[in-house]
Every structure is written in C-alpha cells, then in structure tokens.
Amino acid sequence: MSLSKLYRLPVILMVLFIMLEPAIAAAQRTVVKGIVTDAATSKPLSFVSVYFPNTNIGTSTDDNGAFVLSTTEKVTLVEVSHLGYRSFSRALQPGEQITLSILLEEDATVLNEVVVKVKKERYRNKDNPAVALIRKVIEHKDENRMSNYESLSYQEYEKIRFALSNKPEKLHNNMLVKRYPFFRESIDTTRLEGRAILPIYMEEVLSDNYQTFSLRQTKKIITGQKKVNFDEDFLDNNGFGVYLKHIYQPVDIYDGNITVVTNQFMSPVADLAPTFYKYYIVDTVEVNGEKFIDLFFSPRNKADFLFTGNMLITLDSNYAISKVNLKVNKNINLNWVKDIRILQEFEKNETGKYILTKSRMAADFGMTKNSDGGIFGERTVSYKNYRVNGVIPDSVFRGDKMVVASEAMHMDDTFWTANRHEYISQSEKAVYANMDSLQSSRSFKQVMNMATLLLAGYTKASDYVEIGPVNTFYSFNPVEGFRLRLGGRTTPKLSRHFYLESYAAYGFRDERWKYYTGGTYSFTGNNRFTFPSKGLSVSYQQDTKIPGQELQFVQEDNVLLSIKRGVNDKWLYNKIFNLHYYQEFSNNISYKVGFKNWQQEAAGGLQYTTEQTLTPIEHITTSELFFEFRWAPHQKFIQGKTYRIPFPNKYPVFTLRGTAGIRDLLGGEYNYQKLTLNVYKRFYLSQLGYTDVVAEGGYLFGRVPYPLLDIHRANQTYSYQLQSYNLMNFLESVSDHYVSVQAEHAFNGFFLNKIPLVKKLKFREFASIKVLYGGLRPENTPDGTRDDLLAFPVNNAGQQTTFSLAREPYVEGSVGVGNILKFFRVDLVRRITYLNHPNVTEWGIRARFKFDF
DSSP states (O other): OOGGGGGHHHHHHHHHHHHHOOOOOOOOOEEEEEEEEETTTOOBOSSOEEEOTTSSOEEEOOTTSEEEEEESSOOOEEEEEOTTBOOEEEEOOTTOEEEEEEEEOBSSOOOGGGOOOOOSSOOOSTTOHHHHHHHHHHHHHHHHSGGGSSEEEEEEEEEEEEEEEEOHHHHHTOHHHHHOGGGGGGOEEEEETTEEEEEEEEEEEEEEEEEETTTTEEEEEEEEEEEOOOOTTTOOHHHHHHHHHHHTOOOOTTSSEEEETTEEEEOTTSTTHHHHEEEEEEEEEEETTEEEEEEEEEESSTTSSOOEEEEEEEOSTTOOEEEEEEEEOTTSOOSSEEEEEEEEEEEEOTTSOEEEEEEEEEEEEOSSTTOSOEEEEEEEEEEEEEEESOOOOGGGGOSOSEEEOTTGGGOOHHHHHHHOSSOOOHHHHHHHHHHHHHHHSHHHHHHHHHHHHHHHSOEESSSSEEEOOGGGSEEEETTTEEEEEEEEEEOTTTOSSEEEEEEEEEETTTTEEEEEEEEEEETTSSOTTSSSOEEEEEEEEEEEEOTTBOOSSSOTTOGGGOOOSSOOOEEEEEEEEEEEEEEEOTTSEEEEEEEEEEEEEEEETOOOBBTTTOOBOOOEEEEEEEEEEEEOTTOEEEEOSSOEEEEOOSSOEEEEEEEEEOTTSTTOOOOEEEEEEEEEEEEEOGGGOEEEEEEEEEEEEEOOOGGGSEEOOBOOSSBOOTTSBTTSOTTOBEESEEEEEEEEEEOTTTTGGGSTTGGGGOOEEEEEEEEEEEEOOGGGSOOSSOSSSBOOOBOTTSOBOOBOOOSSOEEEEEEEEEEETTTEEEEEEEEOSOTTSTTOOSEEEEEEEOOOO
C-alpha cells in the first residue's frame, strides 16, 4: 500500500482549496451587520440566531457577538433570537444595507441570591459552589443519558458541509474563479465574520431510528440521502463520507471523553473534570417556569486537551444539561485547526428528562492558525418526533442495522423542503450542481489526474486502465541490483465485478524477470474493498522477497526503502499461487479461506543446505490450506479502489489465523499446522493520550525446516515500523511457539507543551516497549546431527545468524518526538537483549511520515 494513500483525502481537500479559492461578484444585496450584546451586562452574546423570516437564510453570532447577514432575495424583516432572551425584530427595505447594535433583554427572572461573582483570587475546588454543582451533574449523568431509557424511536436529520473560506477580496481576485464562473453566485458572506465561504461538499441524510437499550438493539432506516458525488477516478465517495464523519464524530456531553478531529478531549462533566477544569457560576435564570444555572468552565492549563465554554444546568433533581457551548482554544496542540465550536441543545420530554434535540460541530481549518484562507466544515444533527419507552416490534430490528430505502437517493426538492429540520442557504443548495459542473470541466480533470498521480501513484492510461504505482518503477537491492518495474490495474469503469492487476520487473544484476498477475471477482458488484465485501481472488507471483520483512504503509520495492542498514543479503526467489474466498458481514465479522502453493528458492547470501552433508537444496515447496477469522467491533475505515485504512476505536480487534501444510499436494513436501491469534486494542487515557497494545501468540505443530517456522518481523530500513522489531535483523529470530506484547503510548504533547519555548514547536511525545518470547522444540532445532532439517544460515565469517529465543525474551524500547513540521516523527530505539548476535546495534534512529490532526 502506497504511503501517500494514508493522506489522500485531506490533501485532495487542500488541492480543491488552492484551485477554487473563489471571488464574489459585487451584486446588489440586502446586508445586515451588527453586534448582539446582553442589555444588562453589555457583554457580547455568541451563538445567537439571526435570520430572515420565511427564508432559508440565517447565521449565528461569533464570540464577539458579531454577525453579517445578506441576501439578494426580497426580504422585509430580520429577526434575532436566543435562549433565555426576548426576541428582536427590525423592518427592512429590499437592498438596504444597515449596521445594528442589538441589546437583548433577558426573558427570565434573575435569582440574585445564588449569583456567584468571580473574584481575583486563587482558584480552589474546596467550598466552591460551582464545583459542588458540577459534581451533582457528574453524579446524575448516567440518569440523563439516552441509554437510561428502555427504548427510543426518533427521526434524525444530518447535514455535513465543507466550504472553502477566505477574505472576500482575496476570493474576488483569484484567477481560477474566472474559469469557473458558476461558483460566483454561490459564495456566501453571511456565515463567517469578515470572510466569505464557497461550499464544495454537502451531504444530507434523513433517517428513522429505533433503539432498545436493555437488549442493545439498533436500527437506522435511511429515508432520504443527498450528497455531492465525486468522480471515482479521483476519490472514493463512500470513503470520503466516512472520513468526514470520523472527523466530526457524534458528541455525547456525558461521556468522559469527546472525540474532536480524531483527538480526545476531556468532557467538562467527566468524573475527573474538576481536577482539570475551573468552574464559575455566572447567573441563575428562570425560563418558561424552569430554573437554570449558567455555568462557565475553562481549562486550568490552556495547553491541555480541554474545552472552554458554558452550560445551562437544571435546578430540579435531575441536574441535567439543557444547553452547552464548547470551544477549543488556540493553545492546544492541534494541526490545521484554527477554531472548533460545539453546540448542543436539549429539551424536556414527557418523562421530565432532558433529551438531545440538536448537536452542531463547526471547525475552521487552515494551513496555519492565523491564515486567512482555509476550509470551513460543519456537521449538524437534529432529532425530532421522539417516542420514549414505547414498544418497538422485534421485526423492526431484523436484518442489517442500517438499511437504505430504495428510493432514498432519488428524493426530489419537494421532499427535502418538507422534511429538512433546518434551513439551507442558496449557496448550499447550489453546491450539488456546481460540483457536477466542475468535475465535467476538462481543466479540473487535468489537475486531478496530476494530483492522483502524485498522491496515489497511479495515472490513467485510459478510462479502463491505470498505470503505477510510480514509486516502484525504480529501486535497487543487493540481489537484483538496479530494478525496473512497470504495472497497472483496471478501473471500475471496465467492470464493477472484475478487478485485474499485473506488473513486470527486471533486475539488471541477477538478469531475471519477475512478474505478478492477479484478479478478483466481487460478488457484491462493488470493488473488493467496498464494505461489506465478498469475492474470490486468484493470483500468481514470481518475485523476490526478504524473509521476515512485513512493512506497514508502504510497498516493499518502494524506492525510498532501497537503502537499508547492516548486512542485507538474505533473500528469496518466490513462486506463489494463491486462491482465496473472502466475505465480510455488517457486524464487522469477516473470514477468509483459501489455498496457497509456495516454492521458495534461496538467493543472495542465503543458502538452503542440510545439516550433516551441507548438501544444497534447490528449493522448498509447500501446499497450504488456510483460514482467517477477524472481528473488529464498530470499526470504520477509509476505503478506495485498492486500499482500506481502518480508524482506531476503543474496541479490540481479534484476528485468528490457521494454516495446514499438506504433503504430496501439488508438490508440497511437509505436513504441519499453524495457529496464530492477534489482539489489538487502543486504550484512551484522556489527558495523558492513548496507548496501542498488540498481543500475539502462535504455535506450530509438526517437524519443518527453519524457513517454514515463524520468522519474526524484523526491520532493517530507516522507517519506523509499528509492529516490527526495528533493531532486529532480517531472519535473525525464528520460533515454533511464541508470545509477544507491543505497547506504544502517545502523550499528545502532555509534557512538552508545558515547557516554555518548547511548547511553541507543538511536538508530541511517544514511548514504546516490545517484548517477544519464543523458542524451538527439539524436533525443530538444527543440532548438526540430522539431514532432515536445514542448517541455520551463517555469514561470510562462518558465524550463525539465525537463532531461536530460548534463553530470554527479545526486548526493545523507544522514545520519540512527533509532529515535527506537522508531518514527521523521529524515534530513538534501543535494543536491550541479544546484543551478542552478529551485526546487531544497540541504538538506532528511525523516522516516520504521518498526516495527523
């Protein structure tokens, strides 16, 4: 898998930004600007709704209470409304341009006896009424969760919007907009103060939802879905949508941690929140007969992953949250993020509890925190027609957990106008047609073809075939010397069932041809990575390989990995036939069964010789039946035509593999069986970051030569490999039984971001430990007395270079600094055991390239 595929989606957004930073025509508009403040305190009010009645045009005030609202429609009234305040309205003349200073008066009774004013003194939790109040909220939060109901049914409306943003004058002067004039009328100057935005992506989903919490049953029936679709030559639409929802994950204020753009933030109502937050009671109000306390909160340390904001808390026995505003401050170690805001609103239902009715997350992205241009993204989810604790028939939950109605993708504007939970602007309505027009333009296709070549490594030879990946066209190694390779693959336009891939390579030192050809038939009519997939694959490969090398993120013949440390002369010539059937289910359970015939021939400094006579063995042939069972609960991923990248979550991932070698089947020479179990889990530790743990164990039954044992994953490249042993040499350690544990912790800058001067660099700390313990049973241990086993390899000095781990575990650890220039991570690795083996080093430096928020 090409390294660049990991970053394809976010970088394509930046390509769109560079191309489409738009201009705005100076049309005659009705423009209303102003600032909204509290009439009593003169403080600015944020998140105040400002809109033109009977239109889909509106906005919200920013942190300074400012807003700008404009339209070319004929409007005669502007209205301003905010929870707990009397509404304001003002008559307008079409085409009028005015600036207002709006004072909103409270529509409530202020209870002065419980108002706490913040004094300039050392903050303390002890005897602090604000802390006492938040502890009450924490104590009752389980009672206020949705999961406290027996059952729920409701209608959900979701809108995701991405838009390019910049100052209006900069967008106006951009030459590229002149090439795409249909964008000019879609630029919106009302949403962000002082900046214009141009929507480039929209997705709307309307669904009916059913949940029973005691039985843990869920069902989502999508009744309407409308979104911008990209050309599949450039971007996978499903993968793009999943990626955006991964960035804008659902927010539950009652959770201990809230995920924001892939990072964990401690909730202000987490169990440990009073240790990390400061709380102040701002006021107590009464709205519609209900009493609320307005509670302000902020981080004790501004560099921690915490929020600033306020919440309204009920003063009944529920201590529930009726509204919460969250904001991320600029001091936090986040890449590409200029501003993030979250707003949630709750309403009282027939049970007397407060239930979520609206959740909005808005994020402003840019190359730097102070840049004018960038990308503005927003996800809004609203809920209506709640039915609490009603009887839901079992038949509702039959089948898949999510069902898309057959007509959902074809609903017309009449359906959306009648069923949307909130207005959408004219610029949002136009984005669907605008993006279709853009993708039809020849110039845009040329730019995206170039971007696909640079990012994914493939270029179009025709509508049906792509050539690549380009980073494998040239490489070099000790066995083949200078190596040239040329390959390609088919596209879905040729067939949505059949997928073909092939390449040919030639080594100028060994003067041998290598090649691969393979095909997949998809029974689902989608490409082989579209979830849930089901298909049959067959391939044949004749190529070189380093035994024990299993690289993550990159292909083995990537030119960037041609340079390796130490002695790298033990290679194989392989002839591999592979046939397997695979199937995935919507509950993230999958399995694979198949057959593999493998002929391996020693190459370079590696020789297969018997123990006593040292008779050379030309090759070893095995025939294997294999299976793989995998369960990854709730896993989401980006998927493309030729790759799939999973997103970590809090659930473990289990992978069980089994292999049975069969003698005399198509030349197979050995009978044996292997079992391997791998378990991966991420542990979220709130402010301390997260820990990835991988535990693995394996056992081989049977008597086999060392090339068929478990050859432990080694790494002699200078690229840091997460699940390999970065200071172990290739083919250094083998076992027929083993257990291993690898743990890596990411501190997310918890320590470095508190050090003066250093914190400006936005570095992030990493630490890892890897332990491997294994061994060989006597029947698989070469002792120089038998000819039915192969002798362990030796180097030019006659020293043995392959060993079992019989005496003690192999251990290595590392500490690293990431987020260097926002992309790079460098680790100092130390090997702790088996330092007496030939050609080993105790210390090493490894680097890794990673796009991350």
